[in-house]
Amino acid sequence: MKRSTIQDSMFPGCPVRNILARLCDKWALLVIYILDRSGKENMRFMELKQQMPDISQRMLSMTLRTLEEDGYITRTIFSEIPPRVEYALTERAKSLKPILDSLLQWSFEHMDDIMSDRKKTVSVND
C-alpha cells in the first residue's frame, strides 16, 4: 500500500494530519467500527469480510496491516490448515472511541446540510 506520510516544511510529519489521514481512508474506520460493535474479543479475516460486502480482499488485507502498524489492532496468526488469523482492537483503538462517537454524532447532525450543500455546487450540469 505504501501509506505515504503527509509532509510539509511548516509542520514536518504533522502527527495530527498523519494520524487522521491514515484513519480516514476508505475502510479503516469501518473496520474499527465492526470490530468494536461485534461484541467479540476478536474476529477472523473472513468474518470481517462478511460484514463488509463491498471491500476487496486486497483492501481488507492492506487496511488491517496498516491498522496493525499503527497499533490499533493486533494480528494473531495460528499455524493451522486452513490458516487462521484473528484480529482484535487494542486499548489505543478503544481510547479513540469516545472521540469517534462525538464525531459520529456531529456528522449525523450536519449530514443533511453538508450533502445538500455539495449538490448545489456539484450538479451544475448533471
Place this chain on the structure above:
Amino acid sequence: MKRSTIQDSMFPGCPVRNILARLCDKWALLVIYILDRSGKENMRFMELKQQMPDISQRMLSMTLRTLEEDGYITRTIFSEIPPRVEYALTERAKSLKPILDSLLQWSFEHMDDIMSDRKKTVSVND
C-alpha cells in the same frame, strides 16, 4: 479534483466516513487550522499560500473549493484589479472545532507511540 464519494452497500454514503475523508486529505485541515488561528475574520488566497510554503497553487485552490462546497468556508470575490478573494470560516467549521480539538489532543497524546510503532514494522529494510 473529483473528490469522489465513499460508497458501500452496508452504509450507503456513510456520512461519518464521507465527511472525515474529505476533511482528512492532505491539506484541508491545515487550511482550517490556519484560518482559525490567524485571528483575522478572513484571509486572502496569497496570505494562505504564504502560510503554507509547500502547497501548490493548484492544490490550495482545489482544497478551498472543496471546503466551500461542504460549507466550511465562505468565498468572497471582489471585482477589482488585481482581483481579491477572501476566505472565512463558517459557523459549521467553528462548530467542528471542539471535536477537532479533542482529536488533536488525542493525536498529541498518542503520536509518539504511533510513530514508533510504525517504524518497528516499516523500517525492516530502510
Place this chain on the structure above:
DNA sequence: CCGAATCCGTAAAGATACTG
C-alpha cells in the same frame, strides 16, 4: 499582477483476478 484554469506527468489508492 492575483487567483485561478488547463495540460501533463507521477505515484499512491483502490478494484479485479489469481495463488499457496
Place this chain on the structure above:
DNA sequence: CAGTATCTTTACGGATTCGG
C-alpha cells in the same frame, strides 16, 4: 482461508496560460 499479482483510477505536483 487468507492473502498476493496485475491492472485501473484518482490524488497530487509542476509548468504554463488566462481573464480581470
